[in-house]
Amino acid sequence: MNVVLITIISLGVLGSLAAIILYFVAQKFKVFEDPRIDQVEEVLPAANCGGCGYPGCRAFAEAMVKSDDISDLNCPVGGADTMSAAAAILGKEVAAADPMVAVVRCNGTCENRPRITEYDGATSCTIATSLYGGDTGCSNGCLGLGECVDACAFNAMYMDEETGLPVIIEDNCVSCGACVDACPKNIIELRKKGPKSRRIFVSCVNTDKGAAAKKACSVACIACKKCQKICPFDAITVENNLAYIDYNKCKLCRKCVAECPTNAIHMINFPPPKPKVEKPVAESAE
Amino acid sequence: MEYVLIVISAIFVNNIVLSQFLGICPFLGVSKKISTGIGMTGAVTFVMVIATIVTFFLQKAVLEPFGVGYLQTISFILVIASLVQLVEIILKKVSPPLYQALGVFLPLITTNCAILGVAIMTIQKDFNIVESVVFAIANAIGFGLALITFAGIREQLDLMDIPKGMKGTPIALVVAGLLALAFMGFAGIV
Amino acid sequence: MNRLTVSPSPHVHSGDSVKKNMYGVIIALVPALAASLYYFGLGAAIVTITAVVSCVFFEWAIQKYLLKNDSTIMDGSAALTGLLLAFNMPSNLPIWIIIIGSLVAIGIGKMSFGGLGNNPFNPALVGRVFLLISFPVQMTLWPKPIVSQAHYLDAETGATPLSVMKEGLANGETVSTMMSKIPSYTELFFGNSGGSAGEIAAAALLIGLIFMLIRKIITWHIPVAIIGSIAVFTGILHLVNPEVYAGPLFHLLTGGVMLGAIFMATDYVSSPMANKGMIIYGIGIGVITVVIRVFGAYPEGVSFAILIMNGFVPLIDKYVKPKRFGEVVKTAKA
Amino acid sequence: MLKTFSLGGVHPAENKFSAGQKIEVLPVPEQVSVPIAQHIGAPSEPVVAKGDEVKVGQLIAKSTGFVSANIHSPVSGKVFKIDDIIDASGYKRKAIIIKTEGDEWDESIDRSEDLITEVTASPEEIIKKVGEAGIVGLGGATFPAHVKLSVPPGKTCEVLILNGVECEPYLTADHQLMMEKGDEIMVGTQILMKALKVEKAIIGIENNKPDAIKHMSELAGKYPGITIQPLKVQYPQGGEKQLIDACIGRQIPSGKLPIEVGAVVQNVGTTLAVYEAVQKNKPLFERVVTVTGKSVSKPSNFLARVGTPLNQLIDAAGGLPEDTGKVIGGGPMMGKALSSTEVPITKGSSGILIMPDEMAKRGKTEACIRCSKCVSVCPMGLSPYLLMTVSDKAIWDRAEEEKIMDCIECGSCSFTCPANRPLLDYIRLGKGKVGQIMRSRTK
């Protein structure tokens, strides 16, 4: 059994040696890294979408661990669940942020808004924007080249071939805001998802004067201020020839929808239209 | 001249990655960018040379005299694993930027069979200590050459539209295959 | 009035097209094709037609059934790959091997990467080297020129000047004694020697080069760098020991140097973008070719050399940039 | 060998249909819309109000900064309103709209045709005059001219280079100007030389205008220090950097201005405007515009007032052809495609190019075959194929590394690309983004 003995001894010595050296070196060169960063990172969705404003989930985790007050931080993808889970790790409280969703504020379909020129350049909204106002009379409206769709990492958008407008698939939307940043015309907005996903908003961003706007697009906001007057909650303001509904004030009474002469105000996910509402608007997301 | 042959053989003819199939995991894993490829090459070179030296003496001073050659695998890998961990710990403290650059690769190196493979091959080929070191360095260079070239191609492919099914690993493997194909031209030089 | 078109500038185009370039190269290959038909007759015709047809077919089939995108076979690039592949094969190669070669060239070499423009390696060479390694016997039996005009698989075979030289040198003979056993330089120049179908006639290939230079399909950098570096490198070796190393002219006129330098290495997709890069690439090919020929096991090295340098092109492109405007003067003024 | 710039370049078909057509004075339009932003830099501030009576040459909008320019009324009449109009690119722009009544010029303007060769004004006065007259670069860049004339402290100008290249195909305005107003341009050159305190001026003219070279060379004999430099036809020779390189063999370093190599470049049209401003006290309110195109029945060079509707120029050139597919403001390489012809011309309008339908559309975009032609034609030595890819994939740091900001947007790459790739479209996109990133960094 001599061989066995030698084996045991040599391996044993080797093992102990390794252990001793490792121990001392580890002692000497100790570096502290907050282990909570890893823990927080683990609960994050790892989408690395940048919706939180940090480059990647790890950076966000670092920010969460380092900052004392995390109320400004929000992971839009993970939502409240993720945030409270992360907060629990850090022993902090987190205020529940309202769930948001992206909406497209343009209804300039091919029908509503006739094309007056033809664009023939690279398929990119930004490039087209820097070139000219667009192929219709409305220089604010959607160009239909789909940059927002490309920007969406969650498969929550597609281009409607018929209308030439992007459509948001609500269930997939995580409100990361990538499409909002991508749109050079600032047509897409993150709005409060609303109770039962019901929302009302002005589906137009045209700041031209009424006549010009109407000429370019039949469903444009013409800044007639009728909605502003009828709104019982002062949620609507008309500025720069354009009406805007504050989603924090809107109580979803739908009066403005009926009042709007150009059907520029859209409502989403309401029960089938009562007789009062004459024409359900073409905005999809049904 | 012998050293030249060892070097040419290890780098071109019997390239450790492209014809010996050693170190494939890091070759595929950290070759997405040239810069990480360079980092990995640095780390591998470093560890490979030290490991080869240490295991060489281990073999000559312990295993052979005591007639326990069959402990080669276990003792070599123990040494290499400890060594890697050592390097990692030291690097973290001494040079954080270098650790940032190489650190992520270090744990990978333990399981980089190129290191153990080279250590064992050195013994198999019955090299002396100088030859062993030359051999280790040459293999590290060979590894780096393959890795960095490969990373270059992958970086370029990243900018292109590879068919969906081939994206990622499959196309990387095909590229590696074609590189290996090209390197077969060096056959017979040594 | 029509609806006005709005597009970013520029509003005019040179009229150049991918098609024009591809067909330009194909036209440039016609003299070499004629030479191969003259020397190898039937065999060359069968090989060329098989390769071109199968390459075009595979491209079409892969695009239609696997990638499911628009067919680009009309741009001529697949036909060109087929033609170049045929030029790189002996003219007595069995049809089934040619078809495998075409499948590899198009399937692995090109379409796996998404088709034209994406492949880092020259597809025809991928096919060729794949075959060379897979079927070394068939790929290294060369029909003798002229006498095998009317034969295909049953052609009488002989060795290429390069392998004659390599065998001889390996046997301890000297270059000068070997030179008498190979065709004269004139014969080599006009292609009267064994070899791949399209590589033999240097004269015909040079006509193609001149055509492509005039039509500005390629620039001079790559061919000149390759030919120059091979000439210089073999010249030095020849001066060191003329009995062991054959002279530059021998190396330039034999094997695929001309075909490689003019048509294979200049493949747009797999060569560098900047002129400086092209020269580095060319020198790399030249040096590796000579190393393989002189020191390696393969008598021919151009295909391997080009493939190897193809692998380095991304690195060259990344680190060798074109000369930028304003870089020179800075130093001049300072 | 004729001189030209050292890197890249292309030679598009010249198509100078309107060459040799005498400059025709266009009738004063009934109404003009004068945009308040016709130059690079801050928009001007209107100094007239609705209903005000104005005379030709009267200041109607004032420069609001150093890099900005005055605007003068091109007609006499009443200010109709100051309001948004839709400009050539379909966006709203503020403009002063004037209804014409007669043609009453400001009294201070010397309307005689006499050539005044003697330059009495001091350099400072010249620069002041040029600034007051609202002169901007008339080659198309519309950079305020007085800014270029004010050599920054610590720098000296060694040579004045005049741009008579007109490298854009189709356009002939500068060519015709040199033929008809050669003497005035010579005097203008003398004025600019005095302002810049240089002894030497070079007028670069491309070889496809042999008559202009001959004519100008003859005239140059009469004026000290002016030489004519014939140049090989090569686009974009009219680019400032390229022209300096071609004429004196100096290359401006990346991100620097021409003065860095001791040169100042002015267009010949601008030089004429300087002559008129300094010697005749006439501000910039009219310019020569080429109206041309393959199917235009009467390709012409017009002297038109700023603010004249495009339609009027097109009508004067024989009307909009049936097969019109595209209307371009400027030349075919760098000009802007217009979405409407109901827009006014501005100080920067060097030409109106009407393209028939079959030329209006771009070819089908194919995959990049890495032919490297874009690299070899890029006059700045960039790699357009790469810049396009990194812009498309939004890899901005790489784009900056690859010197995307050096791009002069000449379009040689897109022009050459055999695969019809929209290289410049994406490079412009990238330039915009990278520029933004760089600016936010300095903040």
Added chain:
Amino acid sequence: MAKTESTLKNMVLTLLVITCVAGASLGFMYELTKGPIAAAKAAKQQAAIKEVVPGFTNNPGDEMYELTSKEGLALKLFPAKKDGELIGVAIETQTNKGFSGNVKVMVGLKPDGTIINYQVLEHKETPGLGTKMADWFKTDKGNQSILGKHPKKNNLTVSKDGGEVDAITAATISSRAFLDAIRVAFDTYTENQSSQPAVTNTSTEEGGAE
């Protein structure tokens, strides 16, 4: 369960215990497999000898002796005897002239030097080309076979070099290397024939057998 802390004592102890256990089991395994491994090795050698010099009754492995060739290569010779009479010798020969490195061949020679048979033991030649040497020179086709030939009487070089053996198609280098190995074996064997019997305890019959 709480994890063991990383203290020095714990670390050393754990590794020590693990390595000791590992060492013990390995040592045990080694003892266990030592015999079979040696047997397997011997069996392999025996099989090779049997193939190249069939019909022996002795144990050539026991009578093995080594010779050094002119080129300085170490050769192993296994005398094969049938009933005490030398019927041939199996020579483990090698060459470094292969296409990619060493080629090791076991060749069986009759006492007079005639080739009985051979077996390729080790090589790194190109698969499909050089690898064919395993059978090529045994195949009775054209001038391929070297079996029954005598290196002195027959010019055992490839036909390209003026010899009478057909090289493996497209693998002339490997063929040359192979024939070189055979030559080395033959030369070394014949040259040392007079001196070798002293090395082993075999009788002098061998010398007479020639």
Added chain:
Amino acid sequence: MNQWNNFSKGFFKENAVFTLLLGMCPTLGVTSSAIDGLGMGLATTFVLVMSNLVVALIKNFIPDKVRIPSFIVVIATFVTIVEMTMQAYVPALFDSLGLFIPLIVVNCLVLGRAEAFASKNNLGSSVIDGLGMGLGFSMALTMLGSIRELLGSGKLFGTIIYPEDYGMLVFVLAPGAFIALGYLIAFINQVKKEA
């Protein structure tokens, strides 16, 4: 059910070669024939199961700092056992696998499972996991080996399917290994997506 999942994931969902891309060196290095691939796979499986077992047993006694060395020693022990056993009883296979047998010790798959699974799970699960992963690995190697052998030399498990002269030698060599695996993974990905 859970254990079944643990076992079956190694074949498809988390196949070491096709999905996790672990153990690529032996995957490419010893698959020039189906039998070599199978042999390597089974050897690896043995090491995987045994080391998972031991690691699961001792995980709680190992201080963090020496975790990796300890695991590696455990693995190396089993590798050496396999090495010696093979040398003794299947010397032919031992010869053709060569260097790759000791290299099982650095197969990322083995250490990876020990680290990622066995050190966090109980004994039963760890063994089943090891078995599943190992057999999945064997399956992958055998598949690749079969493809290469068939294309390269016209054989399958040593049986001649078509004459060797028609085989594409490249598949027996290094480049063929990469290329064949590349397309195999692409194919598996495709199948997975459709499944």
